[in-house]
Amino acid sequence: MILSHMDNHLNRFFAALSDPTRRAVIERLAEGPATVSDLARPHDMALPSFLKHLRVLEEGGLIASEKKGRVRTVHIEAAPLAEAEDWLNRQRRTWEGRLDRLDALARRLDRGGD
Amino acid sequence: MILSHMDNHLNRFFAALSDPTRRAVIERLAEGPATVSDLARPHDMALPSFLKHLRVLEEGGLIASEKKGRVRTVHIEAAPLAEAEDWLNRQRRTWEGRLDRLDALARRLDRGGD
Numbered sequence: 001m002i003l004s005h006m007d008n009h010l011n012r013f014f015a016a017l018s019d020p021t022r023r024a025v026i027e028r029l030a031e032g033p034a035t036v037s038d039l040a041r042p043h044d045m046a047l048p049s050f051l052k053h054l055r056v057l058e059e060g061g062l063i064a065s066e067k068k069g070r071v072r073t074v075h076i077e078a079a080p081l082a083e084a085e086d087w088l089n090r091q092r093r094t095w096e097g098r099l100d101r102l103d104a105l106a107r108r109l110d111r112g113g114d
Numbered sequence: 115m116i117l118s119h120m121d122n123h124l125n126r127f128f129a130a131l132s133d134p135t136r137r138a139v140i141e142r143l144a145e146g147p148a149t150v151s152d153l154a155r156p157h158d159m160a161l162p163s164f165l166k167h168l169r170v171l172e173e174g175g176l177i178a179s180e181k182k183g184r185v186r187t188v189h190i191e192a193a194p195l196a197e198a199e200d201w202l203n204r205q206r207r208t209w210e211g212r213l214d215r216l217d218a219l220a221r222r223l224d225r226g227g228d
Contacts, residue, residue: 007134015132020121023201030208081206087137088199094144095192 009061010087013080016060021045021053026062026076033075036065123175124201127194130174135159135167140176140190147189150179 016022025039040050054074057063062081065074130136139153154164168188171177176195179188 007137010137011132011134013132014128018125018127018129018132020125023121023124026205027208030205030212032212076205076209078206078209081202081209085199085202085206088195088202091140091144091190092192092195092199094141095190095195098144098146 009080010084012060013062013084016056016062017084019053019056021050022057025053025057026081029063029074029076033073036072036074039074123194124198126174127176127198130170130176131198133167133170135164136171139167139171140195143177143188143190147187150186150188153188 017026021043024043028034028039028042036051036054039054040047043050054063054065058065060080062077063074064077065072067073131140135157138157142148142153142156150165150168153168154161157164168177168179172179174194176191177188178191179186181187
């Protein structure tokens with residue numbers, strides 16, 4: 001199997017979301033950018049552990065950050081979120097399309113049996 | 115942080131999707147149920163390795179299977195796919211809602227500056 005760039009991207013994206021702390025960070029950042037200390041505050045965890053979670057999100061392309069003086073501000077990256085949502089959406093539509101076709105077939109068979 | 119049942123569910127779900135072989139299986143199953151050997155065929159991999167991928171998908175709640183005689187047939191579980199899609203969708207809408215508000219604010223400030 002050819003491992004495309006897109007595949008690689010989705011691997012790291014979905015792996016990054018497989019943790020509740022990291023999903024909570026994304027939920028917070030969806031409301032707007034935040035500093036690292038604001039992001040860390042609600043999580044009962046040592047700062048180095050928390051920073052490790054941020055690094056996984058950054059490597060997964062879900063967030064980016066900039067530093068101004070001593071304050072690092074983090075923001076969400078919208079494009080990969082949309083890409084993963086599209087992937088799930090395509091699977092659901094394929095699946096629902098199949099169910100619709102089965103349903104139509106069942107109704108045709110039903111009418112044929114009258 | 116309280117680790118809810120739903121959290122646990124999404125952890126395993128997203129981890130299951132962080133692999134291209136497993137995503138390919140889901141793409142195939144979105145088109146309809148398939149036997150294990152049909153699913154394995156396009157993948158250049160020993161059967162035990164492939165079965166391990168199916169197990170991860172099953173533990174993540176994405177697929178289920180039934181055995182009839184010697185043939186095991188696998189189907190997709192639609193509900194968790196929809197749940198993960200909803201989660202991503204909520205983040206995107208929160209994010210886009212914020213951009214819309216910023217945009218409206220920028221236009222108001224712009225008019226004020228005329």
